Amino acid sequence: MTAESKKGSSVIRALEIIEAVAQAERPLSPADISLLLDIPKPSVHRILQQLVAEGYLQANMRGLMIPAERLHKTALGILFASRFKASRQAILQNLADITGETCGISIPNGIEMIYYDRVQTNWPLQLHLPVGSHTPIWCTASGKLYLSSLTEERRRRILKNLPLTQYARNTLTTPEALEIELQQIADNDIGTDNEEFVDGLVAVSVPIRDQKGRLAACLFTHAPVLRKTLDDLLAFEPVLKQAASQLQELTG
Known part of the structure; x- marks a missing residue:
């Protein structure tokens, strides 16, 4: 040889x-x-x-x-390669036009979610989180959705060691309360943030899955409660899931 x-x-x-x-x-x-x-x-x-x-x-x-x-x-670079950026941004822009709110993609990274991409609306009142921002997994819609996708045993091990810092008025700060909500999120396949990360901000998130059906990323939208309630955002579930399917096709 x-x-x-x-x-x-x-x-x-x-x-x-x-x-x-x-x-x-x-x-x-x-x-x-x-x-x-x-x-x-x-x-x-x-x-x-x-x-x-x-x-x-x-x-x-x-x-x-x-x-x-x-x-x-490396995996994230392949999954969301720059050659898909125009198509990805078009999908996000269309979703933002429908919801009237900022929409984006976040990716799990340990006990945080990373904002990978987004399209922001032009409202003067909005949360500014630039691409690359890190957010906690226990009090954000995308983070809770990711936690809900894990096996029960793995999830409980993680919850046992999370700091569960109270970021806002409705942050769940006990593993028991969070586990109950995560089970509901797993059943509904949609993550929610009811003023749990930032006071006055609500958000929802749906999964973007890989070819094996595992959660690879999350598609989210968020809004201040002065403009939309959590129920208002939940009403966009069908279009969110349709956009998530389109994003999945891009990476498939």
Whole structure:
């Protein structure tokens, strides 16, 4: 085997390991990866060390492999590639025209949601959160929708360790109260924020799913209560879900 082909084999193995970890329903051990991909354990350990050093994978507290920050950024870059920006903005603009309010896309990132894209209305009274802003998952419509999409066991582990800071008058600050609401959100498949993140602001969110049906991002709209109530925003659920389907097709 030539040096070039050996290098190619190593690259392919690294990509296969990244793919396996990214698609796994649970964190994988080096032994799991070796068995799953039929790669010798010494090779697996060597490649994992390189992937961890480069920031693509990381070990959790049990020493199992999970995606790291660099892999998250790569995945998001692929999922919402710039070549889709015009189409994505057109969908958001149409939705903003229908709702009369700011609409955008947020993406889960640990215990926060990241504002990835948005179209803002021209009302003088509105919440200004620029693209790239980080918001908490326990008191925002998109964050609660993301939490509701997790398995009950995983969700409860997360809720147990969240700070649950009270940001506004209606912020839910106990895991028990939040779990009850998350179960309702899971049943309805629409996230809500009833003045829980910012006093005087309401929001709703629907999922944008990947090809396996998992929540990949959230499509949201929010408004000050002086203009719209939470029920007013919930009435836009059909058009929100239609726009979410269009966004899903872009990335599919």
